Amino acid sequence: MTSKPDFSALSARHLRFGWGSLLVFVVLGGVLEAMHGFKVDWYLSFGSETQRLMWRLAHAHGTLLSLVHVAFAFTATRCSTEPRVASACFIGASVALPGGFLLGAFGGGGGDPGVGIALVPMGLLLMLVGVAACLRSLRP
Amino acid sequence: MDPRLAIAPRALLRGSVRITSLLWLAVILGGVCALLPLLRLWSDGRLTKLAVCAAVAVGVCAVAICTWTTPTSARPRPNAPLEALEEAYVGSATCKSCHPEEHSSWHSSFHRTMTQRASRETVVPQFERLELDWYGEQVVLEWRGDELWTRFVRGGGQPGHVERPIEQLTGSHHMQVFWYSTGAGRELAPVPVCFKLEEQIWLPLTSVFVVPPELRDPPEPGKWNQSCAMCHTTDPRPRMDIGRTDTHVGELGISCEACHGPGGAHAAANRNPLRRWRKRSEGRDETIANPGTMPPARSAEACGHCHSVRILRERHFDSWREHGSPFLPGGDLQSTHLVIDRNDRDAPELRQTLRRDPSFFASSFWSDGEVRLSGREFSGMRESPCYQHGDTTMQIDCTSCHAMHREEGAADEAWRDDQLDDGMRGNVGCTQCHGDLAEEDALRAHTRHTPGSSGSQCYNCHMSHTSIGLMKASRSHAITSPSVQSELATGRPNACNQCHLDRSLGWTADALEEGWGVAKPELDQEQRDVAASVRWILTGDAGLRMLAAWSYGWADAQEASGTEWMAPYLGRLLDDPYYVVRFNAARSLGSVGGYGGVLKGYNHLGDAGQAAPFVDSVRAVWQARYTGGARSSVLMLPRGLDINRFGQLYARRDDRMVFIHE
Numbered sequence: 001m002t003s004k005p006d007f008s009a010l011s012a013r014h015l016r017f018g019w020g021s022l023l024v025f026v027v028l029g030g031v032l033e034a035m036h037g038f039k040v041d042w043y044l045s046f047g048s049e050t051q052r053l054m055w056r057l058a059h060a061h062g063t064l065l066s067l068v069h070v071a072f073a074f075t076a077t078r079c080s081t082e083p084r085v086a087s088a089c090f091i092g093a094s095v096a097l098p099g100g101f102l103l104g105a106f107g108g109g110g111g112d113p114g115v116g117i118a119l120v121p122m123g124l125l126l127m128l129v130g131v132a133a134c135l136r137s138l139r140p
Numbered sequence: 141m142d143p144r145l146a147i148a149p150r151a152l153l154r155g156s157v158r159i160t161s162l163l164w165l166a167v168i169l170g171g172v173c174a175l176l177p178l179l180r181l182w183s184d185g186r187l188t189k190l191a192v193c194a195a196v197a198v199g200v201c202a203v204a205i206c207t208w209t210t211p212t213s214a215r216p217r218p219n220a221p222l223e224a225l226e227e228a229y230v231g232s233a234t235c236k237s238c239h240p241e242e243h244s245s246w247h248s249s250f251h252r253t254m255t256q257r258a259s260r261e262t263v264v265p266q267f268e269r270l271e272l273d274w275y276g277e278q279v280v281l282e283w284r285g286d287e288l289w290t291r292f293v294r295g296g297g298q299p300g301h302v303e304r305p306i307e308q309l310t311g312s313h314h315m316q317v318f319w320y321s322t323g324a325g326r327e328l329a330p331v332p333v334c335f336k337l338e339e340q341i342w343l344p345l346t347s348v349f350v351v352p353p354e355l356r357d358p359p360e361p362g363k364w365n366q367s368c369a370m371c372h373t374t375d376p377r378p379r380m381d382i383g384r385t386d387t388h389v390g391e392l393g394i395s396c397e398a399c400h401g402p403g404g405a406h407a408a409a410n411r412n413p414l415r416r417w418r419k420r421s422e423g424r425d426e427t428i429a430n431p432g433t434m435p436p437a438r439s440a441e442a443c444g445h446c447h448s449v450r451i452l453r454e455r456h457f458d459s460w461r462e463h464g465s466p467f468l469p470g471g472d473l474q475s476t477h478l479v480i481d482r483n484d485r486d487a488p489e490l491r492q493t494l495r496r497d498p499s500f501f502a503s504s505f506w507s508d509g510e511v512r513l514s515g516r517e518f519s520g521m522r523e524s525p526c527y528q529h530g531d532t533t534m535q536i537d538c539t540s541c542h543a544m545h546r547e548e549g550a551a552d553e554a555w556r557d558d559q560l561d562d563g564m565r566g567n568v569g570c571t572q573c574h575g576d577l578a579e580e581d582a583l584r585a586h587t588r589h590t591p592g593s594s595g596s597q598c599y600n601c602h603m604s605h606t607s608i609g610l611m612k613a614s615r616s617h618a619i620t621s622p623s624v625q626s627e628l629a630t631g632r633p634n635a636c637n638q639c640h641l642d643r644s645l646g647w648t649a650d651a652l653e654e655g656w657g658v659a660k661p662e663l664d665q666e667q668r669d670v671a672a673s674v675r676w677i678l679t680g681d682a683g684l685r686m687l688a689a690w691s692y693g694w695a696d697a698q699e700a701s702g703t704e705w706m707a708p709y710l711g712r713l714l715d716d717p718y719y720v721v722r723f724n725a726a727r728s729l730g731s732v733g734g735y736g737g738v739l740k741g742y743n744h745l746g747d748a749g750q751a752a753p754f755v756d757s758v759r760a761v762w763q764a765r766y767t768g769g770a771r772s773s774v775l776m777l778p779r780g781l782d783i784n785r786f787g788q789l790y791a792r793r794d795d796r797m798v799f800i801h802e
Contacts, residue, residue: 036237037413038411038412038413039237039238039407039410039411040411044233044234044237044407048233049236049237049240052237084181085178085181087177088177088178088180088181089177089178091177092173092174092175092176092177092178093174095170095173095174096170096171096174099170099173099174100170103163103166103167103170106163107163114163115163115164115167116163116166116167116170118167118171119167119170119171119174122171122174122175123174126174126175126178
C-alpha cells in the first residue's frame with residue numbers, strides 16, 4: 001500500500017502567498033477606487049488615461065492571481081506528484097503580470113505603456129506553463 | 141543663431157533619462173524575480189546567485205548606456221509661448237476623466253489642433269529639407285533632429301536674415317501655417333510660406349488672402365501673441381508690454397475650457413460622488429458653463445467670442461494685456477466686447493483700428509453690414525430674423541445646427557469638416573421651427589424646386605456662399621431671402637444667380653416676382669440680358685471675381701447651369717491680378733473637365749506674362765469643342781463667344797484695391 005504524498009508545506013506556502021497578495025491588491029484597488037471616486041487631483045492629473053488603465057489592470061490581475069494561488073493551494077493536496085514547476089510558475093506570474101502593468105504605467109507616451117509592459121508577456125507565459133504543469137501533476 | 145542651441149544641454153535632459161534607465165533596471169530585476177522560483181528548481185542556489193548578479197550587471201550597463209545615448213525631445217522652450225494653467229483652469233486631461241466621450245470627439249476635432257507645437261507628428265507635409273520659393277526669395281525648412289528650422293531673408297519693413305526654430309503650427313484642416321520664435325521673449329513670427337492641405341502645395345502666406353498682389357510681406361512679428369492666440373488657444377494671456385513678450389496660454393488649441401469656461405470649481409465640487417449623482421439626475425450643474433443648455437443668446441455669444449467681427453471694449457484694454465479676455469462663456473459678450481456692425485464707425489474702440497486700416501469696414505462687411513469674412517458666423521447670424529426672434533424658445537443659436545460633441549465612434553470625417561449635427565445637412569435645421577415646410581408638397585410650393593434637388597435645400601437660397609476666407613467661398617450665416625434689390629445696393633451676389641450662373645438679374649427678378657411676389661427693381665438693359673455671373677467675372681472687383689470663380693466650380697451650380705460655356709470665363713481669370721482669384725479659377729476649370737492638359741504647367745503665382753498664354757490656350761481648346769449654340773445671356777453666338785461684347789465688359793473691370801483681412 002502506497003501512502004498519499006504530503007504536499008502540505010507547498011500548499012501552506014501558496015495559501016500564505018495568495019491571501020497576502022490578495023490583501024495587497026485589494027488595498028491597491030480600494031485606493032484607486034477612492035482616488036477616482038473623489039477625483040483626487042494627483043491621480044487625475046497624473047499622466048494619461050493609459051497610466052490609470054495600467055494601474056487598474058495591475059489591481060485586477062494581482063487580485064485574480066491571488067485567488068489562483070488560494071485555489072492552487074487546495075489543488076496541490078490532490079496532486080499525485082509535487083507540483084513544484086506549477087508553484088514556481090504561479091509565483092513568477094504573480095510577480096511579472098501585475099508588476100509589468102504597474103511598471104508599464106511609467107515612461108510611456110502617445111497612448112502606449114512604458115517598457116515595464118515587457119514583463120506582462122513573460123508573466124503570461126509563466127501562467128500558461130504553470131497551468132499545464134498543474135494539470136500534469138494531477139495525473140493519476 | 142548657433143544651431144547647436146537647438147539641442148537642449150545634456151544636463152537638462154538627465155532627469156527624464158534617469159527615469160527611463162531606472163525603468164529598464166526595474167524591468168530586468170522584475171523579470172529575474174519572476175524567474176527565480178523556476179531557477180531554484182534546477183540549481184543548488186549558485187545558479188540563482190549567478191542570475192541575480194548577471195541581472196544587476198545588465199541593469200547597471202543598461203542605465204549607463206541609456207544615460208549617454210537615450211535621445212529625448214524634451215527641451216525647455218524659453219522663446220515659445222508658455223503653456224501654464226491659471227488657478228481656475230484644470231486643462232482638458234482633467235475633463236477627460238469624467239467626460240471621456242466628449243473628450244474623445246473634441247480630440248478628433250480641428251478645434252483641438254488649431255494650434256500645436258511643431259513636431260514630426262504634427263507637421264503634415266513629409267520632408268527632411270525643403271527649399272521653397274517666396275516671390276523669388278528662398279525659404280528653407282529643414283529638420284534638425286526632431287526640431288524644424290527655417291531660414292530665409294526677411295523683406296519689407298523687417299529686413300534681415302532669419303534662421304530660427306519653428307515652435308508652433310496653426311491649422312490642420314485647410315492649411316498649416318508655421319511660426320518661428322524671434323528670440324525676443326516669447327514672440328512668434330510667421331514663416332512666409334504655408335502648406336495648403338487639400339492640394340498638398342506650398343504657397344506664399346499672403347497669396348492665400350484676397351489682398352493686392354503687391355502685398356507680399358507676412359504679418360509682422362508678435363501678431364500671433366497679440367491677435368491669433370486670442371482665438372486659437374485656450375485662456376490666452378498676451379503679457380505684452382514695451383520690450384516684453386511673455387505670452388502664456390492655458391492650452392494650445394481650442395480645448396474644453398475655451399467653450400465651457402474655467403473648470404477648476406466644477407472639478408473641485410464634483411470630487412464628491414454624491415454631488416455628481418445628484419447633478420446628473422438634475423441635468424444641470426451651475427459650476428460649469430454649458431453652451432448646450434444656456435439661453436440661445438448666451439450660447440451663441442460663447443461661440444461668437446471668436447466667431448464674430450469684434451473688438452474688446454476700451455475699458456478692458458489694460459487688464460487684457462496681462463490677463464487676456466475678460467469674457468467667459470455664459471457671460472454677456474456685449475459687455476466686454478463690441479460686436480461690430482455697420483453702425484459702429486464712430487465707436488471709440490475702433491479709432492485705432494480705422495487709423496491703421498481705413499478699409500476695415502469695406503474689407504469685413506458688405507455695404508449693408510452683412511459680414512463678408514468667413515469664420516465670423518455669429519456676426520451674420522445675429523442679423524437674422526431667426527436669431528432676433530422675441531420668443532427665446534424659437535430663437536436659434538449655433539447649437540441649433542452644430543454639435544461640438546458626438547457619441548463614441550460617430551466623430552466621422554463629415555462631422556469633423558463642419559461639425560454639423562445629425563440630419564443638419566438637409567432641411568431639418570430649418571424645419572425644426574418651419575415645420576410646415578417639412579412636407580414635400582409644401583416644400584415644392586415654397587421653393588418651386590423639386591424636393592431633394594439642390595434648389596429645395598433651404599440653405600442654398602437663404603445662406604448663400606457670400607463669405608470669403610481660406611481661399612474659398614463660405615455660407616453666409618445671415619439668414620436672408622434672395623434679393624435682386626440687395627445685389628443692386630451692395631454688389632453681393634444673390635443666391636439665385638450663384639446657382640443659376642447662366643441667368644441674368646432680370647431673369648431672377650422675374651422669377652422672384654412670379655414665385656414669391658417680390659417687387660421687381662428697375663434694371664438696365666445689361667442687367668436684364670447678361671448673366672449675373674458673367675458680369676461679376678468681367679466687371680466685378682476682386683472679391684466678386686473670387687466668389688464667381690468659386691461658384692463656377694460648385695457642383696450644384698454646375699448642375700443647374702451646365703458647364704459647356706464656362707471655360708472662356710474661367711480662363712479669363714487665369715491671369716487675374718489677385719492670386720486667390722486665379723487659384724479658384726484654375727480649380728473650377730479643373731472641375732469642368734477636359735482642361736487638365738491645358739492647365740499643365742500653369743502656376744497661379746506666376747507673373748502676368750507667364751499666365752497670359754494659358755488664357756488663350758483655354759479659349760482655343762474651348763472654341764474647338766463648343767457645340768452649345770447661341771445663348772445671349774452668356775454672350776454666346778451660334779459659332780462661339782461674342783468677343784466684342786466680352787471685351788467691352790472686361791474693359792470695365794473694377795480694379796479698385798480689395799483687402800479682405802481674414
